[in-house]
Amino acid sequence: MAEHRTGPVRSEQARVDILSAAAHLFASRGYEHLTMEGIAAEAGVGKQTIYRWWGSKGGVVAECLIEGMLLPIRPAPSDSGDLRADLSIWLTEILEGIELLGGNAFLRSLIVAAAESDEVGARLRVSLGADASVVSRLRAAVRSGELRADAPLEEIGQALIGAVLVRAVMRLPSLQVGAADRIVDAVLGELR
Amino acid sequence: MAEHRTGPVRSEQARVDILSAAAHLFASRGYEHLTMEGIAAEAGVGKQTIYRWWGSKGGVVAECLIEGMLLPIRPAPSDSGDLRADLSIWLTEILEGIELLGGNAFLRSLIVAAAESDEVGARLRVSLGADASVVSRLRAAVRSGELRADAPLEEIGQALIGAVLVRAVMRLPSLQVGAADRIVDAVLGELR
Amino acid sequence: MAEHRTGPVRSEQARVDILSAAAHLFASRGYEHLTMEGIAAEAGVGKQTIYRWWGSKGGVVAECLIEGMLLPIRPAPSDSGDLRADLSIWLTEILEGIELLGGNAFLRSLIVAAAESDEVGARLRVSLGADASVVSRLRAAVRSGELRADAPLEEIGQALIGAVLVRAVMRLPSLQVGAADRIVDAVLGELR
Amino acid sequence: MAEHRTGPVRSEQARVDILSAAAHLFASRGYEHLTMEGIAAEAGVGKQTIYRWWGSKGGVVAECLIEGMLLPIRPAPSDSGDLRADLSIWLTEILEGIELLGGNAFLRSLIVAAAESDEVGARLRVSLGADASVVSRLRAAVRSGELRADAPLEEIGQALIGAVLVRAVMRLPSLQVGAADRIVDAVLGELR
DNA sequence: TAATAACCGAGACGGTACGTCTCGTCTTTTA
DNA sequence: TAAAAGACGAGACGTACCGTCTCGGTTATTA
Secondary structure, three states: OOOOOOOOOOOHHHHHHHHHHHHHHHHHHOHHHOOHHHHHHHHOOOHHHHHHHOOOHHHHHHHHHHOOOOOOOOOOOOOOOOHHHHHHHHHHHHHHHHHHHOHHHHHHHHHHHHHHOHHHHHHHHHHHOOOHHHHHHHHHHHHOOOOOOOOOHHHHHHHHHHHHHHHHHOOOOOOOOOHHHHHHHHHHOOOO | OOOOOOOOOOOHHHHHHHHHHHHHHHHHHOHHHOOHHHHHHHHOOOHHHHHHHOOOHHHHHHHHHHOOOOOOOOOOOOOOOOHHHHHHHHHHHHHHHHHHHOHHHHHHHHHHHHHHOHHHHHHHHHHHOOOHHHHHHHHHHHHOOOOOOOOOHHHHHHHHHHHHHHHHHOOOOOOOOOHHHHHHHHHHOOOO | OOOOOOOOOOOHHHHHHHHHHHHHHHHHHOHHHOOHHHHHHHHOOOHHHHHHHOOOHHHHHHHHHHOOOOOOOOOOOOOOOOHHHHHHHHHHHHHHHHHHHOHHHHHHHHHHHHHHOHHHHHHHHHHHOOOHHHHHHHHHHHHOOOOOOOOOHHHHHHHHHHHHHHHHHOOOOOOOOOHHHHHHHHHHOOOO | OOOOOOOOOOOHHHHHHHHHHHHHHHHHHOHHHOOHHHHHHHHOOOHHHHHHHOOOHHHHHHHHHHOOOOOOOOOOOOOOOOHHHHHHHHHHHHHHHHHHHOHHHHHHHHHHHHHHOHHHHHHHHHHHOOOHHHHHHHHHHHHOOOOOOOOOHHHHHHHHHHHHHHHHHOOOOOOOOOHHHHHHHHHHOOOO
């Protein structure tokens, strides 16, 4: 038995306008200057329409992430048989994506958003790739003998992404060429 | 020839009261609920006295870090000759310190503060130990042959700390026993 | 064709609460101690709600005057055929009204408010009666021959009210019995 | 027996600098924008030096009045035998003086200062001439028969000055030519 | 000719109020 | 009945002044 409802249905237009406005303002002014009122004004939408569907700024930003409006959704690292090369390419893409969007300043905004909102945090894990996708590539490496059987796969993934975040948070110089290689090198070591 | 200035001198009492109030409120309510008015009220101080000496919340928090009022200042990893053991002990201490102060929620607050304020960011690097102290321990490891000569020492340090941060930011389960070991294992590998 | 606007309408409750609070605080503490924050707190209203509708303290006080919440709105002097008696009664009522509300101190507050805000100044002219109402009584006196045809009617009205104000401003002893008569006598002279 | 005191004596330089600064700021920005800090800065003086000798802004302004730094001290109306002419000249001078210094806006500032400070109020009475000097001229007029013996002399003086103040307070159009004559006419009437 | 006051400039201090901004909720009208 | 518009109570922001209280440095007496 389908449940019936009368009246207009959620406006897809409004939803898209809000997400676009949020993504645009996030990119141009950063999460700390992102306000509900600003999003509503930019989107040409009542504030209530935002609060009706999302509980907070964080929720809106999280949905932007899901939709790939803030960060292009990361592909999994590919499997060419050479783990180091695969991870290096994958990390390079991430670093370049961030650089394109504003570099460390943008990344810091993203980190603040993630730290303030569990929705964003959870989403960012996917968008940045610090999740199953790396782990499954690492698992393949275990199978192929590139990594030993009891290697702490999740921690390796986290160390790779973490090395990127930490540079943004702690104001180390912005990312340079070769950074991805050095990070992979740092985590995977010479001859593993 | 010393330069002379007349007039009253900065009140050390007020400075300490402000930092104590800020540290206390940070610890109990988190950075996002930390307000200049709250600090002033808690410290029994005029707001202007805060603005006179610090330009922002971030500045105050950074000085709290310097004074070791938020995080105990980290000792360098010791050098017992066994790099993995030394790093593991050092990282365990850091994790326990954070856990004691509120765990990942506290760490997230710290990260937000660091991401929003370059002063805090720079200070946090020292307080969390993601700086010269690890690197110099790693350098010793190079000399003793535990690490190869061209290992990317800074990136190794960042990967270690980054693995801790990333778990907080991305809402991975709070830190457990053995976490330090696994992180060190992830970064240093089996038999380096 | 009426212009339409969507959205909530101005809250009459808030408006009245604000004016009551302002009038009450003015009467009890004087204009110089009247603060926007005090009004907002007393009225149980956000400060922004005051600023949304009035630009300044002066505007609020002016509207209090319009509403007769500070000074009862003055009736015009009546016309019994005896100008001096009519003016004397009228001025006596004004003096008694002021005396009741705090005497010269209250009047000084009113004068400060008027001097600082053109809205209050314009309104006070009406409330104190230094306007058309006296002049029209004087015009009747011209018609009945009590005043000569080219008497400077406006200046006469201003001199009457001015004699009251000047005693407040210049800290002359507070108003006594017979004051109204003497003022009317001073301005109209013996046998005009 | 003179009482003796050790230490330096009050600095005449500072006193004059403060009064000049106050008078200058009053003239250029008005009493409502006159601040103790502004005076101190303009005078190149410590705030305490002001508070040491005057209790308040009002006190400083009152002394400016005494020194004739805000308003030239008014001469008494002269006695040519023609009361109306004498008063008219005297009032014209007052109006011209005010006009020169900023007109009604300046006068309003003066009124606010007087209403807020009893020292200024008392002083202004002298400076504006609403005091013994008019009354004594009026008394001469009684003696010469121009005014009847029981005319309320003080109230006449107050009505004259009051008519000027009331125009400033109540935002009536700024003073015009002939105003003095009309005011004298209003108060003294045709043929007294 | 010290010692001792009080003056002076400078300005830090605890406060109060300012006017603005944003929050999240609530209310009204339109479609 | 969702959506736009936007008013509302709340409260933090950063600034301006308040009046008091140190600071050193600098005069004038007084011992």
